[in-house]
Amino acid sequence: MTTERHTYRVIVRGTWDGLTEQARARLVAEAADHGLTSMRFTEEGSLSYEPVPLKHFSMRYVVVSDAADGEEMAGALAEDRAESALRALGLGFTGLRSTVTDLDTMKINRKGASRR
Numbered sequence: 001m002t003t004e005r006h007t008y009r010v011i012v013r014g015t016w017d018g019l020t021e022q023a024r025a026r027l028v029a030e031a032a033d034h035g036l037t038s039m040r041f042t043e044e045g046s047l048s049y050e051p052v053p054l055k056h057f058s059m060r061y062v063v064v065s066d067a068a069d070g071e072e073m074a075g076a077l078a079e080d081r082a083e084s085a086l087r088a089l090g091l092g093f094t095g096l097r098s099t100v101t102d103l104d105t106m107k108i109n110r111k112g113a114s115r116r
Helices: 021-029 067-088
Strands: 005-016 046-049 056-066 093-102
Touching: 005 067, 056 067, 067 093
Parallel strands: none
Antiparallel strands: 005 056, 005 093, 046 056
């Protein structure tokens, strides 16, 4: 028996916390690489934030997991990935929370000839 898998898009949001001056300077210097144009959903996650004020950030993930585990598990997996990535970069954060969209159950409104 095969388990049904769903693809989720997860946005993990958080607040920078306890950043060292070195980390703060690095984030400001790299801000151009983490602006609106960097917002992509990937398995490894893409980080985006505004340098002024350097307060909040978001990370976008694609998570593929068992449909039976649902959106809650997809959010937990993405938050775990975000924690690991931010810690590996030596960046302090707090208050992670996620918004999950199940791409396999999302309704698509099509416009065009079919609506008569």
